[in-house]
Amino acid sequence: MYIRCAFFSGSVKPGREAEFTAYVREKLVPLWTRFPGAEEVRVLRQEESDSDAQRYEMVLAIRYPSRQAIEEALASPVRLESREVTKGLTEMFDGSIFHTVFKADDFALPTD
Secondary structure, three states: OEEEEEEEEEEEOOOOHHHHHHHHHHHHHHHHOOOOOOOEEEEEEOOOOOOOOOOEEEEEEEEEOOHHHHHHHHOOHHHHHHHHHHHHHHOOEEEEEEEEEEEOOOOOOOOO
């Protein structure tokens, strides 16, 4: 499996935290869950870190079964739509956004 992540490095503009959260929940999550081939969509919000060097306000992680599924999602009309809607989110955000793809290996946890 593969996971494509969007890292929102930075922070929400002061006073816009609730608006940012609502925008993600109401406008973007419905789009992200429509990406072709997406098996799971997770939105992670940073609560704490052991380093002050980097802050990730949010990480979007979408799981796909293959690299081909990612390519199909990136070429889809829903991705273009989500890019347009994301522009509204970036007005509430100070920082940068970058994407990366991880190949995920499943390791079973030991059971007693």
